[in-house]
Every structure is written in structure tokens, then in C-alpha cells.
Amino acid sequence: MTPMIAVHQLVKRYNGVAAVKGISFDVKEGEIFSLLGPNGAGKTTTISVLSTLLPPSEGDAAIAGYSVARQPMAVRRLIGVVPQELALYEDLSARENLLFWGRMYGLSGRDLHRRVEEVLALVGLAERSRDRVKTYSGGMKRRLNIGVGLLHRPRVLFLDEPTVGIDPQSRRAILDSVKALNAEGMTILYTTHYMEEAQELSHRVGIMDHGELIALGTQAELTRQVGQCETLLLHIGEAEDPQALAQALQSLPGVQQATATDHQVAVITADAAQVLAPVVARAEQRGIKIHSVDIQEPNLEAVFLHLTGRGLRDR
Amino acid sequence: MKPILLIGWKDLQVTFRDRAALLFMLLAPFLLTLGLALVSGQFSEAGRIEQIPVAIANQDDGQLGQALVKLFQDSTLADLVSPTVVADPEAARRLVDQDQAAAAVIVPAGFTASIVPDDGAAPPAETVAITLVTNPARPIGAGIVRAIVEEYLSRVETGRVGGEVIVRQLVETGRLMPQHIRAAAPAIGSRAVVAAVAEPALRLRAATAASGPADFNPMAVMAPGMALLFLMFTVANGGRSLLAERAQGTLPRLLVAPVTAGQVLVGKLLGTYLAGVAQMLILVVGSALLFGLRWGDPLGVLVLILAAVFAALGWGMLLTALARTPGQVTVGGAALMLIFGLLGGSFVQFGLMPGWWQALSHLTPNAWGLDGFTVLSLGGTLADLGRPLLGLVVMGLALGAVSLLLFSRRSPEKQL
Ligand SMILES: Nc1ncnc2c1ncn2[C@@H]1O[C@H](COP(=O)(O)OP(=O)(O)O)[C@@H](O)[C@H]1O
Ligand SMILES: [Mg+2]
Numbered sequence: 001m002t003p004m005i006a007v008h009q010l011v012k013r014y015n016g017v018a019a020v021k022g023i024s025f026d027v028k029e030g031e032i033f034s035l036l037g038p039n040g041a042g043k044t045t046t047i048s049v050l051s052t053l054l055p056p057s058e059g060d061a062a063i064a065g066y067s068v069a070r071q072p073m074a075v076r077r078l079i080g081v082v083p084q085e086l087a088l089y090e091d092l093s094a095r096e097n098l099l100f101w102g103r104m105y106g107l108s109g110r111d112l113h114r115r116v117e118e119v120l121a122l123v124g125l126a127e128r129s130r131d132r133v134k135t136y137s138g139g140m141k142r143r144l145n146i147g148v149g150l151l152h153r154p155r156v157l158f159l160d161e162p163t164v165g166i167d168p169q170s171r172r173a174i175l176d177s178v179k180a181l182n183a184e185g186m187t188i189l190y191t192t193h194y195m196e197e198a199q200e201l202s203h204r205v206g207i208m209d210h211g212e213l214i215a216l217g218t219q220a221e222l223t224r225q226v227g228q229c230e231t232l233l234l235h236i237g238e239a240e241d242p243q244a245l246a247q248a249l250q251s252l253p254g255v256q257q258a259t260a261t262d263h264q265v266a267v268i269t270a271d272a273a274q275v276l277a278p279v280v281a282r283a284e285q286r287g288i289k290i291h292s293v294d295i296q297e298p299n300l301e302a303v304f305l306h307l308t309g310r311g312l313r314d315r
Numbered sequence: 316m317k318p319i320l321l322i323g324w325k326d327l328q329v330t331f332r333d334r335a336a337l338l339f340m341l342l343a344p345f346l347l348t349l350g351l352a353l354v355s356g357q358f359s360e361a362g363r364i365e366q367i368p369v370a371i372a373n374q375d376d377g378q379l380g381q382a383l384v385k386l387f388q389d390s391t392l393a394d395l396v397s398p399t400v401v402a403d404p405e406a407a408r409r410l411v412d413q414d415q416a417a418a419a420v421i422v423p424a425g426f427t428a429s430i431v432p433d434d435g436a437a438p439p440a441e442t443v444a445i446t447l448v449t450n451p452a453r454p455i456g457a458g459i460v461r462a463i464v465e466e467y468l469s470r471v472e473t474g475r476v477g478g479e480v481i482v483r484q485l486v487e488t489g490r491l492m493p494q495h496i497r498a499a500a501p502a503i504g505s506r507a508v509v510a511a512v513a514e515p516a517l518r519l520r521a522a523t524a525a526s527g528p529a530d531f532n533p534m535a536v537m538a539p540g541m542a543l544l545f546l547m548f549t550v551a552n553g554g555r556s557l558l559a560e561r562a563q564g565t566l567p568r569l570l571v572a573p574v575t576a577g578q579v580l581v582g583k584l585l586g587t588y589l590a591g592v593a594q595m596l597i598l599v600v601g602s603a604l605l606f607g608l609r610w611g612d613p614l615g616v617l618v619l620i621l622a623a624v625f626a627a628l629g630w631g632m633l634l635t636a637l638a639r640t641p642g643q644v645t646v647g648g649a650a651l652m653l654i655f656g657l658l659g660g661s662f663v664q665f666g667l668m669p670g671w672w673q674a675l676s677h678l679t680p681n682a683w684g685l686d687g688f689t690v691l692s693l694g695g696t697l698a699d700l701g702r703p704l705l706g707l708v709v710m711g712l713a714l715g716a717v718s719l720l721l722f723s724r725r726s727p728e729k730q731l
Contacts, residue, residue, distance in 0.1 A: 051571045076573040087564035089325070091332045100325050104318060104572045132332075148568070 002065045004029040004156055004187040005050065009059035012045050019045040021211040022059065027189060027204075029155075032182050034198040035191040036300060037208030038312050043191035044084055046208075047158045050189070051081045063156055080154030082146050084161045084191075090134035094125045094144050097133060098151055105152035115151060122177055123147040139170035146174060156187045163197065175200060193312050195300040207304055214307050223298035226306045229256060232267040232279065233294040240288045248286050252278050261311035268302055318574040319582040326556060326586025327593070330549075339548045340594045344541040345601065351541075352534045366397040367456035370407040370419040373400065377427020378509050383420070383445075383467055395459065404446070411448050417456030419448040420464055430475055431505040471508055478504030534606050539688035540661035542598040543681040546624065547655055549594050550631030551648020553587025558641040580722065587631060591624035611691030615700055619687040622707035626680035629714025630655075636721035655679040683707045 003026035012020040020042040027033040035043045048054040050061050052072035060067055066074040088097055098116045107115060120126045123143035133141060146162055159178065163171045178201060182188055192198055198205050199219055207215040207222070215222055236242060242260035249258040249267055254275040257268040269275045272295045283290050296302070304312050330336055371387060373380045387398040399416065401407050407419035422445050429443040447464055449457035481503055485491035491499060560566040560583070569579045599616060602608045610616045630651060638644045656662055658672075659681025676682040687703035 048567075053567050053571050073573060073575075076571060079571070081568065081571045083564055083567060085564040087568040089329060089565065090563070091329045092325075096328070100321065101568075101572070103321050104569070104574065106573070 001029070002062075003027060004031070004064055005033070005061070005189060007046075007050070007059075007061045010046070010049060010056055010061055011058035012042075012049050012054065013057040014045075018057075019211055020049070023206075023208070023211075023213040024059075025206050025213060025216055027187060029187050030182070030185055031203045032178070032188045032190060032201050034202035034205045035189070035208050036193065036195065036198040036205050036304070036312070037191075038193050038310070040210075041193075041208040042211040043208055044160055045211075047081070047160050047189065047191065051079055051158055052076055053081075078155045080149040080152060080157045082149035082157070082159045082162050084164070086141050086145050088133050088141060088144060088148070091132060093130050093132055094120065094136075094147075095129040097144065097148060101148045102151050107152055115153075119147040119151050124173060139166040142166050143170060143174070146177070150181060150186075154186070156189070157181065159188065159190045161191055161193070163192070163194070195304070195312060199300055205300060207300070207307065209304075209308050215303060219300065222300060222303045226268070226298055226303050227270070229268050229270055229298055229302065229306075230272040231296040231299070231302045231305075232269060232272050232276065233296060234265045234267065234279070234283070235291045235293070236263055236265065236283075237289055237291060238263055245283060245286065245288050248282055249279055252282060254278070257305060257309065259305050259309060259311060266302070266305055266311065268306060318572075318578045319585055322569070322579060322582025323585030323589055326553070326583060327589045329556070330552070330586070330590045331593075336549075336552050339552075340545060340590075341597055341601075343548075344538075344545040344598055345605075347544075348534055348537045348541045348602065348606075351537045366394065367418075367453070367459055368410075368416045369396050369398050369456075369460050370410040370416040371398050371400050371422075372402065372404045372407040372419065373422045374404070374424040375422045375426040376424070377431075378505065379427040379430060379471060380422040382509060383422055383464075386467055387420070387463070392463070396463070408448055411450045414450060414452055417450050417453040418460035419446075420460065421446040421448065430471060431478070431508055474508030474510065475504060478507035481507060534602070535608055535692055538598070538602045538606075538608055539610075539685055539692075540656075540681070542595055543623065543627075543659065543684045544652060544656040544661040545598075546591055546595060546627045546680070546684075547630065547652040548648065549591045550587055550624075550627045551634060551644055551651065553583070553590060553628070554631040554635030554638070554648065555641045555644040556587070557583045557635050558638065558644055562641055584628065584632070588624055588628055591627060592620060595620040595624060609692065610688065611694065612696040615687075615691045615695065615697040618697055619684065619691065619700060619703065619707075622704045622711075623680055623684040623687070625711035626683065626707040626714075627711075629711040629718070630680065632718035633714050633721075636718040655681050658682070660685050677706065680707060680710060683710070 005025075005027035007023060007025050009022050009024055010020055011018060011022050023042075023046065025033075035041075035046065037043055045054070049056050050063065050068060052068050052075050056069055060069050062068065063075045063078055066078070068075050089100070092100070095116060098119060099112065102112045102116060117126070120129050123146060125140060125144055125147070128136065128140065133144065136144070142162065142165075146159070149159070150157055163174055166174075175197065178188060178190065190197075190201060202219070204216070204218050205222060206213050215225060217225075234245070236245065240263075242263060242265050246258040246260040246265045249255055249265065252275065254269055254271065255267055256270065259266045259268075267275065267279060276293065280290060280293075301312060304310070330340075369387060371384055373384050375381075384398075384400060386392070387396060399410065401410070404419075404421045407416075407421055410416040411419045423443050426443045426445065445464065445468070447461055449461065451457075482491065482496060482499070485503075486493055486496065557580075560569065566579070570576060596617075599610050599620070603610060631648070634644055634647050634651060638647060658676045659679035660676060661681050673682075683703045683706040687700050687707075690699050690703070
């Protein structure tokens with residue numbers, strides 16, 4: 001069976017500088033696939049090429065067998081895109097935005113109007129549907145932005161960081177509707193830099209960094225790559241220097257890797273219980289106060305740490 | 316085709332919801348037309364100009380000098396001129412020099428005698444001429460006074476010729492013996508001339524009013540100029556909206572929908588074109604209803620609007636092709652609007668401008684458009700619009716071609 005999305009040795013350069021450096025992956029029909037990676041990893045660039053917005057510099061990709069480079073029109077008819085940045089007409093109402101985009105995708109008549117009502121209900125905007133978008137909150141605009149992308153019942157939906165900068169309720173609603181759409185058979189390519197979202201949603205995850213796909217597989221496959229390990233998360237005070245602590249801990253026996261992020265240090269180890277005491281002692285020795293400690297089962301954050309030596313949300 | 320119409324219609328919807336844009340597109344041209352008309356002081360009594368001050372110095376002691384003074388003082392001319400009779404030519408000239416009079420009329424001594432000699436007097440060696448001193452600061456008023464004096468002189472001439480004809484007929488029919496001609500002719504001639512001059516001045520006034528600027532309605536000149544001025548705002552605003560689609564992220568969204576980039580561009584242009592046409596139609600119909608302006612042949616007006624918006628759209632496209640941000644289009648558009656307004660005659664009538672200016676001004680759609688609207692308001696029809704229509708369409712095509720070339724040179728990455 002041809003994969004719904006097939007990416008082969010894809011390269012995309014901006015003015016000669018590669019933002020995507022030869023990535024390959026497949027997404028099966030009915031799958032939720034997440035691209036997980038920090039800002040600048042190349043996720044948006046990948047989606048731009050897959051959605052025919054930008055031509056590939058090298059390699060190719062196909063949606064349901066149609067080449068994005070050579071058959072862009074056929075691809076466009078199959079896909080829906082929810083861009084990372086809001087893309088709405090602020091002087092029109094939610095309903096008018098949906099009607100416009102629905103017609104652009106060839107919907108019309110009763111089908112169009114029924115679909116608009118369905119989507120308004122899905123994204124929770126039925127009551128404000130006649131108000132101009134410019135009067136909406138950030139979360140409402142984000143939800144409408146998503147509604148526009150899935151209005152025409154695309155077979156493949158690209159969602160580019162749809163939950164950035166919104167309140168927890170809206171985020172919850174978005175994640176739930178993604179699952180619901182998938183349950184109806186929609187294939188979904190989802191990008192995020194939130195490990196939790198990738199873990200909750202995806203059947204498979206690709207981890208991207210600096211334009212490369214550095215790991216690919218189910219969550220279980222990925223965490224197995226890191227080996228049998230756990231993560232000790234040390235929370236320290238705002239005034240303390242996480243970098244210094246990470247360096248001090250790196251040399252301790254039993255510590256595979258110590259990485260500093262905002263006000264915390266992540267320590268990857270084979271046996272958390274065993275290294276906890278020496279870690280706390282070393283910190284005290286350096287005069288750094290540890291507020292609290294979390295012990296985490298292996299997760300995607302740990303995989304990323306392990307592969308790159310950096311956190312997903314490093315500055 | 317359908318996506319183009321959808322995008323064009325969507326843009327028209329967005330434009331007519333933008334209060335700030337509507338202010339510039341519709342309200343500003345109305346208010347400026349009204350304001351400029353009020354400033355020129357001729358709106359409240361549209362069609363009337365104030366009385367023209369004229370100085371008259373009459374040194375003639377005959378009937379004809381008196382008749383000229385009476386003519387200027389006649390009640391039928393009262394609301395056109397306000398005459399001041401002064402004693403000597405110097406005083407009359409002084410009034411003109413001091414801008415107290417639009418013209419001075421000086422009737423020299425012996426004027427009557429030079430035309431209808433007294434009994435027994437020798438026929439005059441040469442006619443004594445009336446002097447007209449005009450005030451260059453008041454060309455219109457002076458022109459009207461000249462018209463009145465010329466009308467008067469032509470009546471004098473009519474009267475004199477008439478007198479000679481009467482005398483000849485009397486002789487030919489034998490009612491006047493040739494030997495009596497010398498004695499009778501002056502009396503007959505003089506009577507004929509005076510009768511001709513004393514004819515009511517009504518006809519004279521009617522003639523002056525119909526041909527002169529007394530009937531001039533400043534709004535009729537301002538309104539097309541202002542409409543064309545603010546048409547440039549609309550096309551620049553349309554260009555801005557193309558770059559705004561990029562800035563607000565909807566352009567990428569349009570480009571991943573099942574439409575071509577060409578359809579998106581043409582749709583955007585259509586939206587701007589429709590907005591421009593709607594704006595012009597609203598201004599024309601609105602000013603006709605509110606101010607009673609007569610724009611002329613409706614078909615001609617419609618076709619001229621279609622062509623003028625096309626040409627203006629060309630400038631809007633060029634501006635958009637050269638700009639990088641919506642802000643740059645707004646600023647560039649405002650500059651272009653003012654430059655074109657000044658150059659294209661929206662504020663100043665070209666008739667008063669030197670030749671090179673008139674040539675340069677035809678780089679603007681404003682000038683061609685005004686040419687067309689002038690033709691129509693003077694009673695021309697679509698058939699008389701050949702030159703302005705050709706000028707506008709050629710301008711739109713040339714600018715459109717250059718802009719498309721510039722657009723196509725941009726890589727997709729830069730378009731976003
Ligand atoms: N239009 C562009 N022109 C030049 N460089 C770009 C452009 N878009 C993105 N980049 C660069 O490409 C890299 C990947 O960016 P992006 O695909 O947006 O990453 P992500 O979505 O994962 O945050 C970054 O270094 C970014 O600066
Ligand atoms: Mg991105």
C-alpha cells in the first residue's frame with residue numbers, strides 16, 4: 001500500500017542555507033505522525049514543502065502518490081493545512097471566513113452550509129460566529145484557524161504547532177479534536193516542540209534537530225534507544241547557575257548525562273535511586289540549593305537530551 | 316474563473332468594511348469638493364459671480380456717450396456690473412490701478428460727433444475711439460466689461476449703417492430730394508443710432524451669461540478631480556491588501572488551496588478594480604443627487620470610469636511590485652496620490668499651466684480622466700472620448716505588464 005505521505009531525501013535551502021537536510025520518512029493512512037523538535041529545527045519548512053507552498057531544493061515528497069513538486073494541484077486537493085501563524089481575515093466573521101475558504105475548496109450549497117455549522121460547533125465558536133474575527137481572543141482565533149484547515153474534510157491534515165500560546169482549555173479541546181478527526185480516518189502530520197503533546201497524540205514520532213531527522217519510531221522504540229534509563233529532574237533556585245551544576249554532576253559515577261535548562265538540571269542515569277544521594281551531595285558541596293527532585297520514566301524529552309545534549313526548550 | 320471571482324468578491328467585502336478606507340474613498344472626496352467650492356466663494360449662489368466694478372469717464376457731450384453710461388446703469392445689468400461714473404480719465408485709470416475696478420471705460424470728447432456729425436459740420440477726419448483699460452488681476456470681470464462695450468459698439472455701427480440705408484431708400488423712392496440729403500441725413504442717422512443703442516439690454520445680458528464664466532459652477536470642476544485623486548487611494552489600498560495577505564498569513568493559505576498563484580493575483584486585482592469602480596460610481600451618482608452636478612452622457616461616464624480605474628490599477632500594481640511591506644505601499648500610495656493630484660490637475664486647472672506641464676501631467680490617470688470628464692460635461696458623448704480612453708487603457712496595459720514582470724522575478728520564498 002502506498003503510504004499517505006512519503007518523504008524521500010528531502011532538502012530545502014533558503015538562499016543556499018539548508019533548513020532541511022535530506023530527511024526521509026513515511027506516514028501511513030490513518031496515522032498521527034508528530035515531528036518533534038525545538039524552534040528552528042525545520043518543522044515548518046518541511047510542512048511548507050509537503051503542502052506545495054515551497055518547492056523542494058532536492059529530493060521529493062508524495063501525498064497519496066502525487067509528487068509535491070510535479071503534481072501540486074493534485075496534492076492541494078487532498079490536503080488541509082493549519083499554519084503555525086494565524087491566517088484569517090480579521091474584518092470578516094468566523095462564518096464568513098469559513099464560507100470563503102470552503103468555497104475556495106469547491107464546497108457549495110447546502111453541503112457547504114452544513115459543514116460550516118459542524119466546524120463552528122467543533123471549534124466552539126457557534127455563538128460568536130457572526131462577530132468579526134478581530135474581536136476574538138487569541139484562543140478563539142487559533143481554534144478558527146484550525147477549523148478553516150479541516151473544513152473541506154481533507155484526507156491529510158497538516159497541523160503546525162497549533163497549540164502555541166493558548167490557554168490550557170483551548171489546548172485540551174484542540175488535542176481532543178485532533179484525536180476525534182483521526183478516529184474518523186484522517187491522516188495527520190502534527191508538529192510541536194511539546195514532548196507531552198507528541199507523546200499523547202502520536203502513533204509515531206520523528207525527532208528533528210537542525211534540519212535533520214535524528215530519530216524515528218514509536219514512543220516505545222524511541223525510549224528504548226536511550227537504553228534502560230531514568231531522568232532525575234533537579235529544580236533549583238532562580239539565582240542559581242544550572243550550567244555550573246550540570247558540569248559538576250557530569251563527572252559523577254552513574255551519571256550518563258547532565259543537561260541544564262531553565263532553572264533545572266536533567267540527569268540521565270541507569271538507576272535514579274542509586275545516584276540521587278551523590279547528586280544532592282555534590283550540589284551542596286558547590287553551594288547550590290536543590291528545591292525539589294522529580295524522577296521520570298524514560299520519555300521523549302530524555303531521548304532528545306540523550307541525542308543532542310540539549311533540552312527541547314533551550315534558549 | 317470561480318476562485319478569481321471568490322477572491323475578488325471577498326476583497327470587495329473586506330474593503331467596504333474598513334471604516335478608515337471608506338473615509339478616504341467616499342467621504343474625503345465629497346468633503347474636499349464641497350470645501351474647495353466654498354473656499355472659492357461661489358457655492359452658496361451657484362452660477363452667480365459678484366458684481367463687477369467698472370469705472371466710466373464720459374467726456375463726450377453727445378447722445379452716444381450718454382447712452383453708454385445709461386447702458387451700464389441700466390437695471391437689467393444691475394446684478395452683473397456696478398458702475399462708478401468719474402469726472403476724468405485719470406480718475407478712472409486710478410480706480411483700475413488700485414484694483415477698485417475690473418475695467419475703466421473712457422469715452423473721449425467728440426465721440427458722438429465723430430459718428431453722427433452735427434448739421435453742417437464737416438464729416439470727421441477719423442472716428443474717435445472709446446478706450447478700455449482692463450485690470451489684469453480680474454480677467455473675468457474685465458472680459459465681461461469688454462463684451463458689453465463691444466456689443467454697444469456693434470449697435471452703434473448697426474445704427475449708423477441703418478441710418479445710411481434709410482437715407483438711400485428715401486432718395487431712391489423719391490421721398491427725399493438729393494439736394495436735401497446734406498441737411499436731413501445727420502438727423503436721420505443720429506436717430507437710428509440712438510434708437511439702436513437704447514434697445515433694452517436684456518439680450519446683451521443673456522448673451523454674456525451664456526458664454527461667459529457667470530454660469531460657472533466650481534463643483535463641476537472639483538468633483539471629477541477629487542474622485543480621481545481618491546481613486547489613487549483605493550488602488551494603493553488594494554496593493555496594500557495584497558501585501559497584507561502575506562503579512563497576515565492568508566497568502567500562504569491561498570497558495571496551498573487548489574488554485575494557481577496567477578488566479579490569486581488576478582482575484583486580488585479584480586477586488587481592487589471592483590472597489591475602484593464602485594467608489595467612482597458612488598461619487599458620481601452621489602454628487603449628482605446631492606449637488607445636482609451634471610456629469611454628462613451616462614454611457615460615456617461609465618466607460619470612462621472603467622478605463623480610469625484600469626489605468627489607476629496599473630499604478631497600484633507597480634507600487635505593490637516595488638514595495639516590500641504593506642506600510643511601504645501606504646506611504647508610497649499617499650505620495651503618488653498627492654503628486655498625481657497636483658500634476659494631473661485635480662487641484663489646478665491645466666488651462667492655466669504651461670505646455671510642458673500639460674505633457675507631463677498625462678503620465679497620470681488623473682489628467683486623462685479629467686480630459687474625459689470635461690468632454691462629457693461639455694455635452695460630449697462616448698464617441699468623443701477616443702483619446703482619453705486610449706490613453707488610459709494603454710497606460711493600464713503598460714504598467715500592468717511591467718508589474719507582472721517584476722512580480723514574476725520574485726522567488727516563492729520571497730513572495731511569502
Ligand atoms: N523564509 C525563510 N528564509 C530564510 N530562512 C528561513 C525561512 N524560513 C525559515 N528559515 C530558517 O530555516 C530554519 C528552520 O526554520 P523552521 O522551518 O521555521 O523551523 P521550525 O518550524 O522547526 O521552528 C531556521 O533556521 C529558520 O531561520
Ligand atoms: Mg515552525
